[in-house]
Amino acid sequence: MSSQTHDPQEGVAAWVPQWDLSNFIDFYPLPTWLYNASRDLGCEVDVASTRFVVRGLVLGAVEFTTAVLTKIGMKPQGLGASTSTESFIAADTWQDVARIATQDRWRVSNLNEDDKEDIRISKWTNEHFADFAAWLVEDKDMTQSFHCTTSIVWCDACNDDLSSPSTPTAAPVVAYTCGICDRGDFDVCHECYVDKGTRCPKAYDCFLRANIGLWYEHNDEDLRELRSAATRGSADRFYKSLRATTNCRTWFASTTGYVGSTSHTTQRGDVVCVLFGARVPFMLRPEPDSRYRLIGDCYVDGMMDGKAVDMWEAGELKLEEFTLC
Ligand SMILES: [Zn+2]
Ligand SMILES: [Zn+2]
Numbered sequence: 001m002s003s004q005t006h007d008p009q010e011g012v013a014a015w016v017p018q019w020d021l022s023n024f025i026d027f028y029p030l031p032t033w034l035y036n037a038s039r040d041l042g043c044e045v046d047v048a049s050t051r052f053v054v055r056g057l058v059l060g061a062v063e064f065t066t067a068v069l070t071k072i073g074m075k076p077q078g079l080g081a082s083t084s085t086e087s088f089i090a091a092d093t094w095q096d097v098a099r100i101a102t103q104d105r106w107r108v109s110n111l112n113e114d115d116k117e118d119i120r121i122s123k124w125t126n127e128h129f130a131d132f133a134a135w136l137v138e139d140k141d142m143t144q145s146f147h148c149t150t151s152i153v154w155c156d157a158c159n160d161d162l163s164s165p166s167t168p169t170a171a172p173v174v175a176y177t178c179g180i181c182d183r184g185d186f187d188v189c190h191e192c193y194v195d196k197g198t199r200c201p202k203a204y205d206c207f208l209r210a211n212i213g214l215w216y217e218h219n220d221e222d223l224r225e226l227r228s229a230a231t232r233g234s235a236d237r238f239y240k241s242l243r244a245t246t247n248c249r250t251w252f253a254s255t256t257g258y259v260g261s262t263s264h265t266t267q268r269g270d271v272v273c274v275l276f277g278a279r280v281p282f283m284l285r286p287e288p289d290s291r292y293r294l295i296g297d298c299y300v301d302g303m304m305d306g307k308a309v310d311m312w313e314a315g316e317l318k319l320e321e322f323t324l325c
Helices: 094-101 122-137 190-195 220-230 235-246 307-313
Strands: 052-066 068-071 089-091 146-149 173-178 187-189 206-211 213-216 249-254 259-263 271-275 282-287 291-300 319-324
Touching: 052 307, 068 094, 089 094, 089 249, 094 122, 094 220, 094 235, 094 259, 122 220, 122 235, 173 190, 187 190, 271 291
Parallel strands: 068 089, 068 213, 291 319
Antiparallel strands: 052 249, 052 271, 052 319, 146 213, 173 187, 173 206, 249 259, 259 291, 271 282, 282 291
C-alpha cells in the first residue's frame, strides 16, 4: 500500500498498486505478519464478473482525523471518545499514547532494517514506555505544554521550522519532499511549493509528506512519571519507530469509538473495515453506485488480532459485501 491510491477518475482501480511510486519508500505500510485482524478467515473475493467484490465487517465510519494525539487531562474524553468539536484523540494514559503512536509495535523496523525486531510490544511494554518517555523529555525543559511532530522539518526555501507548531493543530504539518535527492533532502513548505512554485534544483517532482504528532500538556504528576521512566529508555529507538509508524499517516476516531492511524488521505465518512483474508484493517470510501474506493490500511487500536471476528460471531457485527472501484 502507498499513502495514496489511484483515483477512480484516472480509469485505474484504487486497489491497483501504484507502480510508479516504487522507488519512493518514505512510507511504511503496516506489517501484515504482525497482525491477524480477520483471524485466518479465508479471503472471500468474487472476481467472476467484472466487479471486484470482497467481504468483511464494518467497525464504523471515520468521525474525524487529526494530527494530534494526546493524553486525557487536556480534554475530558476517554480513549476513543468522540471529540468532533475539538478534534483531538485523547488516550487514558501515556502508555496508551505510546502504544497507539507506534501501532503496538516494539522497535519498528523499516525497509532498510532487519524485520526480526519488529514485534508486538506486549512483552516489552515497560521498555517501550521508557523509550517513549526518553524521547518525549529529551532536550526539552518540560516546564510548559508543547506539540511535537514526529520528524523535524525545515523549509529549504524560507527556513521556516515546519515541525513545531506552538499550539496543537488538527491539520497535519505538510511538507513537499523530493523523493529522489537523497530521500528527502529537499523539503519545502506549502506556501513555497504551491504559491511560489519553488522546485528541487534538480527539477524532480516532490511528494507530499504529512507529519502528525503528540501534544504534551504540562502536569507535575505526569512529568515525574515520565522523567522517572526516561532514565531507562532510548529516545533514539522510539524516534525510529515513530518515523516509520506516523509518516504520511493521520490519527482518526470512528463514530463507534475506535481510534488508530491510517493514510493521511483519509476523510470523515470513510469506513473502517476488517476484510476477510486481510491481516490488517482497511479504510474504504463510499462512492456512487454502492461501490467503495480503497484508501489505505489502518491500525485500529485493540482490533488487530481478530476481535472483530469474535464480535461478528457474537452477533454484534454483520457480514457485508464491498464492490471495490
Ligand atoms: Zn517555505
Ligand atoms: Zn530533488
